[in-house]
Amino acid sequence: MTRVGLIRLVVIAALIGALELACRTGLIDHRIIIAPSEMASALWTLLASGSLDADIARTLGLIGLVTALSIVLGFAAGVAIHALPRLREALDPFFATYYAVPVFIFYPVLIAIFGLTLMPIVLIGVSTAIVAMIIATLNGLDRVPRVLGKVARVHRLGRIATALQLQLPAAAPYLFTGIKLAVSYGFIAVIAAEFILSPAGLGRDIADAYADFNNRRMYALILFLLVVATLVNAVLHSLDMRFAARRSGGRA
Amino acid sequence: MNAAPVQRDVHAELKGVTRIYSAVPGAGAKLPVPALGPIDLDLVRGEFFAVVGPSGCGKSTFLEVLAGLQKPSAGSVSFEGKPVSGQVPEGIGVVFQEDASFPWLTVWDNVAFGLRRNGVAAPEMRRRVEDALAFMGLKDFARAFPSQLSGGMRQRVCIARTLVLQPRLILLDEPFGALDAQTRLLMGDEVLRLWRRTGATVLLITHALDEAAMLADRIGAMSARPGRFIEVIATGWPRERDSTIVGAAAFGEITGRLWERLRGESLKALGHSDVAALAAE
């Protein structure tokens, strides 16, 4: 491990340790926050009981679906918009300001239309995540050096071969940024939507535990989501580093 | 001049070629840009032809029209007797002015790219790639990625990627433009070796007069935009030559002659209106 990595670990451990100490000595009221060790043991009991399985499957499944849809549709939309410069010029202001608009305000409208089904969550999730993927795709295609198009023609590559063998790999680092963002946005949107209003799911579980003053359950669930989000990001990050290590460095 | 080889075997031919870029709406230039020509030129099979000219005079445009990457606005281009139109013919290899190495592939895979596309069998591919790598001095970098190499080495990767396909006409667009003068001289030697070994016709674009004078059998001096050949100078160098000829008396004569022809054009390219006065000293 690097020195910086070690320091980072020490900082996190110190913070958790401090919280643990503050909770145990009664500095922090256990009705507000429970000790990290208690969170972990509560989560362990909860997971072992199997009572969370259905909600875990539902929520992670939804996140997976939202992310996958956003990536696939966002990429397709990005490619299409890139091919139509006029349309792109028309849409550019929307992309630039999109994340200044809280899409969540439409959640009640979607529930009114679709009822308490999965549909409103999927729609809110996709509309949150897809634009990041569209922007990343446009950005990636913009950065494909023009000379690669000429190289393709010298090698007499067709349109599809050019796209798959040259443009796609050249744009890949930017596309990967889009994928990372889509995963993050998908995660946030699904949990938040469940939290606000949903018949089931981990977000709903947290909201219920909060309403019941069930701190052990609430913090166990929060811990679970933190761990999952961290793991997913760690995997994406390490993939990113593996790509970046070979391509970056010395090149603009 | 006009020291025609015994058998004048025309390899590529441009007749009355011009290229006018149409005005790009909203992008500054409101009028069409005449970038090239008219050009009439025969490239003789196996010769080393250099093109020099002031910056922006249309050298890259000339190369792209010749390669079939751009259609001429007027005139015709032919390669090995067949018209070139809208497609790069088999047998032409191009090394571009910009770095065109593939950053996601290793040096080895960069060089193998074209062979893979053509479905060359693995043992044959390995032999040819390794040969090209050795020839370009890249043997120790086969597993490196382009980002780990210097700009000059990346251009060598691009040259190897072209060379491995055994083109009969090699077009090089200022491949060493970004390198320092000493390295350029050495790279010039490599291009000469490449030319001798492959027996290909080589067309090299450069903005360095000494590079053109040292490398080429014939040098086309191009005018300011729209680029035309104001003179084609035959150097008369022996086939076995290298960068040591920069010490030869004839070398100085040739560069002097080129500069004489190009000085006024370069001033024009710089935007001097009173060209005549300045050119006359």
Ligand SMILES: Nc1ncnc2c1ncn2[C@@H]1O[C@H](COP(=O)(O)OP(=O)(O)OP(=O)(O)O)[C@@H](O)[C@H]1O
């Ligand atoms: N796609 C284009 N559309 C409009 N004008 C262009 C285009 N490409 C090149 N030009 C213009 O045509 C002229 C010739 O360009 P070209 O790139 O062929 O010159 P060059 O001699 O290769 O220049 P350099 O020495 O900088 O490499 C330039 O004035 C350039 O601005």
Ligand SMILES: [Mg+2]
């Ligand atoms: Mg050029």
